[in-house]
Amino acid sequence: MSEQPPLVLVVEDEPDLADLYAAWLGDEYRVRTAYGGQEALEQLDEADDDVDAILLDRRMPGLSGDEVLSAVRERGIDCRVAMVTAVEPDFDILKMGFDDYLVKPVTSDTLKETVSGLLRRGEYDTEMQELFSLTSKKAMLETEKSATELADNDEYQRLTDRIEELRSRADESLEAVTEDDDDFKKLFQEFDDGE
Template sequence: MNEHPPLILVVEDERDLADLYAAWLGDDYRVRTAYGGQEALDQLDPDVDAILLDRRMPGLSGDEVLVEVRERGIDCRVAMVTAVEPDFDILEMGFDDYLVKPVTKEALRETVEGLLRRGSYDAGVQELFSLTSKRAVLEAEKNASELADNEEYQRLTERIEELRADLDRVLSEVDEHDEFEQLFQGFDG
């Protein structure tokens, strides 16, 4: 078990905003701050548990940083925290959550807590959370006609239903309280 609080990497080219996010999180987490994409990659290592990543930055964009994070195989959760309105391009991106600026302290802290919780789930549940988050963002930003006409959105919805069915099947196999306790017995700290 890790004796240190989780490590959050805040990546934001607006220094005042990056420092504000770090201050909001600093009481409960270890925080590294990067004021640009290349600086973020320089600070990226396996100790990072979650990244709050601005999408639009000069030089190396948040999208490019995200690709590099995934290519390096760093096992951390990523939330895009950005003024860029989401579009269907987010469906192909490897982030876990998406916040549109401006964000409140409460929203930022809830996002970090959610990212850290997701990091403890298995891959299928992580994918379900990630895809459900993407669908929610698109549904908040797009009208019903745009959603209905988009094939990628339809595939997203189908994949969510597949993952939910798999999860329901697994949970139904654990049909008694004792079996459920036995399943999670090894996770007690």
């Protein structure tokens, strides 16, 4: 019997959009949809399978995506989370526990690449997952904020320092790995491609 494909939970309060995302991903993954925050938490509580990735809208009536994300992290649910939202990122994202952030509208290719990246990141250790998450936040802020706003924000400066610290550790780890290790090459190529 073959191993089942990864399970992706799409949380979106617009049913047509949630169903569209599910259709885009359905050929490669098992997909469940939740049409609101409360329904998402109920599905996570009742799930007999572990959810591997969550695509989460931020602005939903009732329980917001931010609240769902907090609940997921507080409950220790081990999965990668991408916010897929019309909410432009602000400095508040620095304190949020997501792994990636997409601003709507998104294309099928972007959504598929994001899920693939989330699942790949789930295989890495905690420090590497943190590095990916922080790098994503930094990139989003740099597209939305001016150089002056970034320079004046202490949290952004701490974020930059932490990324440098994690990259330095990653570089040391990379030196210890042989040149033939394709997984590590892919990992570090993602950083080079993203910048």
